[in-house]
Amino acid sequence: MTIYQFSAQRIDGSTQSLADFRGQVLLIVNVASMCGLAPQYAGLEQLYRRYRDQGFTVLGFPSNQFMQEPRNNEAIAEFCERTYQVTFPLFAKIDVNGPNEHPLFTYLKTQLPGLFGSTAIKWNFTKFLVDRNGKPYRRYAPTDLPSQIEDDIVLLLRQQPKSLSA
Structure with missing residues (x-):
């Protein structure tokens, strides 16, 4: 099994299959705009811009399970774009x-x-x-800054996928 069997609702309400990201290195993050760690949005966006042309994508999944994301999807998208210039894919609020x-x-x-x-x-x-290849590689703590993950991203970007058709 890989992450490609899953789909999720984008923040704009459309549905996206994670198979659309086949062959890319992904950083999947549960995010919250009113959390003290929200400045990490800037570091995530920086990584995305630096490596997206090499096949890297950040996927942000807002969650209010820790009472730090009371906004609706539209307000979350607006906040992320205005405050942190987020361009990486954001998904609709979920439970984690x-x-x-x-x-x-x-x-x-x-x-x-x-x-x-x-x-x-x-x-x-x-x-x-x-x-x-859609296989989970490593989990990082909330306090691990995006910059601390960069070496692992570069390592995975150097590896070629086994098969893009599987």
């Missing part, structure tokens, strides 16, 4: 834990458990790096 969690996050948490084997996401800006 619990009975209504998005299946993508169920999969990511199962493949890459957190500290002491916990599958729960403990806070906003938990990050999952996915290789060019």
Whole structure:
């Protein structure tokens, strides 16, 4: 199984298959605009702009499960664009834990458990790096800055996907 079996609603209401990102290195992040870690949006955007032409994409998934994202999707998109000039794909607000969690996050948490084997996401800006074959590679803590992930991104960008048709 890979992340390509999943789809999600974009922040504009359209549905996007993650298979559309086949062959790319992905950084999947649960984000929240009113979180103290929100300045990480700038670092995520910087990574996206630096490596997008090499096959890298950041996917932002807003969540209000930690009470830091009360805005609606339209207001989230406006905030991210105005405050941090975000151009990477943003998705509609989701749950990342619990009975209504998005299946993508169920999969990511199962493949890459957190500290002491916990599958729960403990806070906003938990990050999952996915290789060019759609396989989860590494999980990063909310306090891990985007710049601290750059070496792993570069490493994965150097690897070619096994098959773009699978």
